[in-house]
Amino acid sequence: MIKHVDFTPEGVCTQKITFDLVDGYVHHVQFTGGCSGNTKGVAALAEGLEAHEIARRLKGIPCQGANSCPHQLSLAIERALREWEGE
Amino acid sequence: MSSSVVRMPELSKLDIPAKQRLIPVRDKQIFFDLRNQHRRIEDQTETAAPGDYVLIDAVNSAGASRTLHIELGKRHFQAYEQVLFGCRTGQTLHAAIDGAEYTIQVRSVRKVIELPLTDASIASLGLPGIATAADYRRAYLREHGDEIADRVFRAIQPRLTEQVLALAELSLDEGEFARYNEGQRAMLQNISGDVDARLMRAYGDGGARTLEECCQRFREDNRRTFSMYLWGRTLAEQDRVTPTEAEYRSAVEYYCLAFGKTEEQVSREGLAEEALRSFCLQYGIRRLRDYYKSLVSFSAVGVPSQPLKS
Numbered sequence: 129m130i131k132h133v134d135f136t137p138e139g140v141c142t143q144k145i146t147f148d149l150v151d152g153y154v155h156h157v158q159f160t161g162g163c164s165g166n167t168k169g170v171a172a173l174a175e176g177l178e179a180h181e182i183a184r185r186l187k188g189i190p191c192q193g194a195n196s197c198p199h200q201l202s203l204a205i206e207r208a209l210r211e212w213e214g215e
Numbered sequence: 216m217s218s219s220v221v222r223m224p225e226l227s228k229l230d231i232p233a234k235q236r237l238i239p240v241r242d243k244q245i246f247f248d249l250r251n252q253h254r255r256i257e258d259q260t261e262t263a264a265p266g267d268y269v270l271i272d273a274v275n276s277a278g279a280s281r282t283l284h285i286e287l288g289k290r291h292f293q294a295y296e297q298v299l300f301g302c303r304t305g306q307t308l309h310a311a312i313d314g315a316e317y318t319i320q321v322r323s324v325r326k327v328i329e330l331p332l333t334d335a336s337i338a339s340l341g342l343p344g345i346a347t348a349a350d351y352r353r354a355y356l357r358e359h360g361d362e363i364a365d366r367v368f369r370a371i372q373p374r375l376t377e378q379v380l381a382l383a384e385l386s387l388d389e390g391e392f393a394r395y396n397e398g399q400r401a402m403l404q405n406i407s408g409d410v411d412a413r414l415m416r417a418y419g420d421g422g423a424r425t426l427e428e429c430c431q432r433f434r435e436d437n438r439r440t441f442s443m444y445l446w447g448r449t450l451a452e453q454d455r456v457t458p459t460e461a462e463y464r465s466a467v468e469y470y471c472l473a474f475g476k477t478e479e480q481v482s483r484e485g486l487a488e489e490a491l492r493s494f495c496l497q498y499g500i501r502r503l504r505d506y507y508k509s510l511v512s513f514s515a516v517g518v519p520s521q522p523l524k525s
Contacts, residue, residue, distance in 0.1 A: 132251035151256065151270070155286055176284045
């Protein structure tokens with residue numbers, strides 16, 4: 129299964145997160161907006177990793193209160209996984 | 216005497232390059248979402264090639280292992296990719312990577328099947344009213360033309376406003392403009408707490424300019440904005456446009472926030488007209504944007520030029 133994901137985060141500087149979910153692994157993460165270096169770093173580290181593992185590691189990282197761009201990526205991944213597993 | 220527009224600019228004299236009137240839209244953009252939605256992945260029956268996804272377990276001589284899902288050719292995991300080109304599912308490889316000996320078990324090799332952009336494949340999707348690739352391009356331009364034109368307008372807006380002001384003849388009351396400039400300084404002071412420091416950061420080119428030079432650049436910016444406001448106000452008067460209740464409230468709220476005033480103060484001190492400057496400014500910009508959009512057409516492969524506004 130290959131699925132392109134467009135996610136609109138809430139409550140953080142990043143306006144959009146996109147990535148591909150390929151057989152349960154994450155590829156091509158891109159953040160629109162947010163701290164450029166940090167979000168590029170998160171995207172590079174997430175490349176080719178198992179989606180559940182990324183979501184587990186990133187969930188709950190705080191920045192704007194209990195929220196952050198990595199946390200929003202974890203939510204995007206969880207939602208995509210739920211949709212994928214439901215398909 | 217108060218400031219006014221002596222001669223309105225003729226927008227037809229704006230110099231807008233052909234590429235910004237007839238905007239080329241590439242297939243890469245048009246079919247981006249469609250291709251993403253209809254991309255498939257399946258087992259690679261040949262050897263692994265660029266673009267394929269390879270799932271591996273790599274174990275080094277010390278017993279440390281990692282699982283990786285690698286897209287070949289993307290160079291995210293360059294050392295692994297060199298070993299994996301040409302591999303097959305189930306294969307065991309031995310390689311030196313970054314100075315360590317690795318045993319790599321290839322768990323799967325998968326290839327991506329892209330949607331062919333042919334009339335037949337697009338027709339097979341059964342999208343309403345879409346039988347060919349050209350139909351899809353036309354539908355895309357209809358649906359997204361406005362936002363594409365908006366993006367181009369935002370990019371060229373500073374240049375267009377410069378032209379508008381050059382084509383207009385304005386009578387600027389220096390006293391009125393000085394009060395406007397002071398008002399803008401007061402707003403910055405209210406927002407930032409230190410207007411001079413804020414101007415040095417915004418206009419100082421990293422400390423290369425004096426405060427006096429920064430104030431001068433701020434003043435030039437304000438002169439442009441004030442002139443655009445005059446143009447917008449004249450247009451609104453000509454068109455007999457007044458703000459709606461919601462627009463009025465929004466303008467006053469913004470003014471109160473920027474200047475640290477209450478609505479009651481605005482009303483008592485007769486500042487409503489000043490508060491409505493942002494409405495007039497936006498009205499001028501909106502008219503300029505509408506004029507620009509009236510000129511815009513799009514070009515795409517196999518589709519005759521599509522006007523944004525018919």
